[in-house]
Amino acid sequence: MHRVTDNLRRTWRRLQRRFLLRQLSRQRPETLRALSRRRLEQCFTRAATGSPAYGTLLREAGLNTHPMKAEAILRDAPLLDKGNTFGRFPLQALMIEGTPPQTLGGILTSSGHGGDRFAFGLTTHRQMATGPDAIDLGLQMAFGVDDHSTLLVNCLPMGVVFNSRTVCVANVSVREDMALAIIRQASPLFDQVILCTDPLFLKRLLDHAAEQGFDWSQVRLQAILGEETFSEDFRSYAGARLGIDPDTPEGPMIGSSMGVGELGLNLFFETRETIAARRALHRRQPLHPPPFFFCYNPLRTLVEIHAPDDNGNGELVVTVLDPQATIPLIRYRTGDTARWPRAEDFSDLPCPVAEALQHGPLPMIALQGRAKDRIGSGWRVDHFKSLLYRDPRVADCVSGAFRVDPQAQQWEVQVRSGLATPSPAEVADRLQALVHAEAVDRQRPPPRVRCYPHEDFPYGMGLDYERKFTYLPRA
CATH class of the missing domain: 3.40.50.12780 (ANL, N-terminal domain)
Structure with a gap:
């Protein structure tokens, strides 16, 4: 009944x-x-x-x-x-x-x-x-x-949860290991999976999945990105x-x-x-x-x-x-x-x-x-979000976190955890070439690029995914 x-x-x-x-x-x-x-x-x-x-x-x-x-x-x-x-x-x-x-x-x-x-x-x-x-x-x-039939994996931070009467919701917050385990084990039960997260944590999840050898093609996945x-x-x-x-x-x-x-x-x-x-x-x-x-x-x-x-x-x-x-x-x-x-x-x-x-x-x-x-000399944070992922081979090497210092004319980038090669200096050279090409085309003074090993990045070390990342120094 x-x-x-x-x-x-x-x-x-x-x-x-x-x-x-x-x-x-x-x-x-x-x-x-x-x-x-x-x-x-x-x-x-x-x-x-x-x-x-x-x-x-x-x-x-x-x-x-x-x-x-x-x-x-x-x-x-x-x-x-x-x-x-x-x-x-x-x-x-x-x-x-x-x-x-x-x-x-x-x-x-x-x-x-x-x-x-x-x-x-x-x-x-x-x-x-x-x-x-x-x-x-x-x-x-x-x-x-x-x-x-749908599984929604919610990886949004700060206690943001969903309730639904139609889909199955997994509220895992910012735990890439839990999210991947649920997707790996539970996705065969459903026609599709919806991943709800923010861009920085999605990058971490993608890197973690690559480290675990996970094949995304076995999942019919769609994604909703929020927060930034x-x-x-x-x-x-x-x-x-x-x-x-x-x-x-x-x-x-x-x-x-x-x-x-x-x-x-x-x-x-x-x-x-x-x-x-x-x-x-x-x-x-x-x-x-x-x-x-x-x-x-x-x-x-x-x-x-x-x-x-x-x-x-x-x-x-x-x-x-x-x-x-x-x-x-x-x-x-x-x-x-x-x-x-x-x-x-x-x-x-x-x-x-x-x-x-x-x-x-x-x-x-x-x-x-x-x-x-907005940053002086015609730059915006969005320019750097574009440049960071313009070359997928370079994007594979970074965590997604960076800081732009308008005063020092410097773009500081965190490489991803566990990266052995290329070196941070080599990643910086590749990013510098991308910055220089855009700066010349747009007649903007190009910032210098510096890349840090993951553990040495001085801004939000470890990436506290519970907080929105600050890409510019606070006024």
Whole structure:
């Protein structure tokens, strides 16, 4: 009897997902934008009347009347960030007043990557109960988990875990030996494996698997990468090691997902079409790291590009349209730079794909990366993430960790653990040649390259994969 009931529940959830995805695909973009703005008005009123901290910020901005129309909110409501919210107010003041602590089911912290200040996302038991449905909807849209038995191996750090009613989840965090053991032993039970991790830990897992002689071709594997941006050179490198061709439209996918600890997971995500667009732009301009083309659900998230420059690049500002949010954050700066996509971004794509991207129901942003990752003389951290993986033979020799010192004009790179040959000096020479070629072509002063043995690398020794790696010296 229990088995019959479970099967009925699974069938019902599968039908619900198909219905929701079908309905979403039929929506007109302007309809979704109108719904998004109505939800913004509701969330703003709730925050203004229920959060003591937000009420204080509104009064300081001279906004003493509410409700407000969406146009006025987007014009006049103060911009929030980690400093003027979590850095200024205690959690009790940020929360909706009167929230019983017994209703809270989970706390997700930000990485603290920007300094020693943390931000927090608080989730109620009620929200946690519906969380798996949102995760399963995204997994079905990207990987067809309703039609393929799936093992999801979650290697994200910092206690980020997934719950699902559709896939089998292994939450192993940053243990490459555990992750590989599970993939080796359990993958034959499933049609496919989804690996969820960050780029640096994926590099460690690939190196560990090579040391163990593991053959990735025996696994139908797909990957979701989060926590930080990566280059198309890295996607090509990882794909070659995993046996995945990123340019095969219907093949396994290595995709990116972006969340913000205090706002939520998977706020922005790649699709096969947006990956094709980014790779086409990379082929056209290999010396210019392309933006990530991310889709988002406008019924969940309202997005602004604040104060764009002449190229359309501005601050990414996000409002999560959750009417049950414990800490409502209206117009929150994520610290990223983005712009709206342009028609020329898709000029190298087949017409049907370009049309689908420009006129599909889900809006997109072109994410340029963290505003703090820009370096003088025309360099960005993304340039070095590209150069590190441009030659796969060189990439095999490094761990993925590096530090760029703009003052000393030096790029310091860690070689991978256990590397016998070539020597760190020889790896540095090969990287220096790549840097010099790009610097000459772009008329930039090239930094000097220095490679350290793994155990001598002075920045984040051992690579603490529980933390985001710091590629630039802190200001």
